[in-house]
Structure formats: C-alpha cells, structure tokens
Amino acid sequence: GQQVMQIPQYQHVQEGEDFTTYCNSSTTLSNIQWYKQRPGGHPVFLIQLVKSGEVKKQKRLTFQFGEAKKNSSLHITATQTTDVGTYFCAVTGGGADGLTFGKGTHLIIQP
C-alpha cells in the first residue's frame, strides 16, 4: 500500500514563528489529506488536496500538493498556542479504503 514519510517528527517554535511540516511519497498519490490531533484528542480533518500543484489556504494555514503529486506541505504562519498538537498527513486509495497516516509532526510552542 501507499506509504508517506513525514518530517520533522518534532518542531519547537516560539509563539509567533512560522511552522512547516512535510510529507513525501515514493509513488504518485491520488490525493493527500491533513489532520490535526490536539494533545489527548482525536484526529480532526483539515483538508484534502487532489490536483497537481494545488495550494489551499485556511486562515494562517497553507497547504500545498507538489507538481508530481509525491509531496505535500502544511505551513502555519505566526503560530499561536491554539496550534499546539500533532499534524498528520494521510493518504487513501479512495472509496471505502482506510487512511494511511504519516508519523505526524508534533508542534510544540514556547510562549
């Protein structure tokens, strides 16, 4: 099945700094999804990217899908304490298929 590598595993930032997490695959992906999991919480869907080179924004979050559809990134501008959590990318074969998650990037914000 499809696998995704996600880096970094941990990211410490000062509040107000930017944050980026990256997902990479050795194969072309049909789509990629991003989830956020707060400490002690459950994964919450953020977005799905489907098209080559796609860029989507949600307030301070910018999501990109690479031209070759083998990599994706999530960038947060000017982090806030509410951004703390683990950000996962996930891929699926579509239909009823389950999600294959990356290992996640733990975002730790220092005030």
Add this chain to the structure above:
Amino acid sequence: EPEVTQTPSHQVTQMGQEVILRCVPISNHLYFYWYRQILGQKVEFLVSFYNNEISEKSEIFDDQFSVERPDGSNFTLKIRSTKLEDSAMYFCASKLALDADTQYFGPGTRLTVL
C-alpha cells in the same frame, strides 16, 4: 453538529480477556472505520466496513479482531483474546458517502491490557 461517539472512554482488561469497543457513527453515514494509535505513535488503519461487510482490512486486523453492526446505530470492534500489545487508543470513524473526503473521528477508547 453531529458527532461520532464511542464507549467506554477507557477500558482496562486482563490479558486473554475479550473486549468489545462500541461506536455510534454519524447517523446518515454509510462507511465505518476502526483505527488504533499506540501511545505516541501514528494512527494505524484496522478495518473499513460498508453495507454490513468488511471492505478492507489491514495486516493488524487478524483473526483476533472482528467488527459488527448489530443494529442500525452501533458499530463494534471485538478483540477476542487481548494481548499486552493491544493496549492503545482505538478510534472509530465514519464517512458519509463513497466520494466524501472527510472521515469523522470519534473521541476514542483507551484500551489498557494488564
């Protein structure tokens, strides 16, 4: 806003015992999933379920696991003979339709096997 619910929130059991984890998916959703997350690790897919049968299962979902939709609302995961390594958070998720993007996750059941 409709939510996926799961009970219990925490289950402690002895090794070798059977456990049943319960989920109530969002009412009009058609696709149901179980995932697990060992503490500090990534979320791992276990099984997907549609139209009263398993659609896909992972290598983790061996003969010790089973799923059932006993009525119109509940979706259960049974582990027949628990092992220490089954200790994890188990998440149920549901999706509206085949072409829907979003899987909605429940709050999870923390299973501790002693």
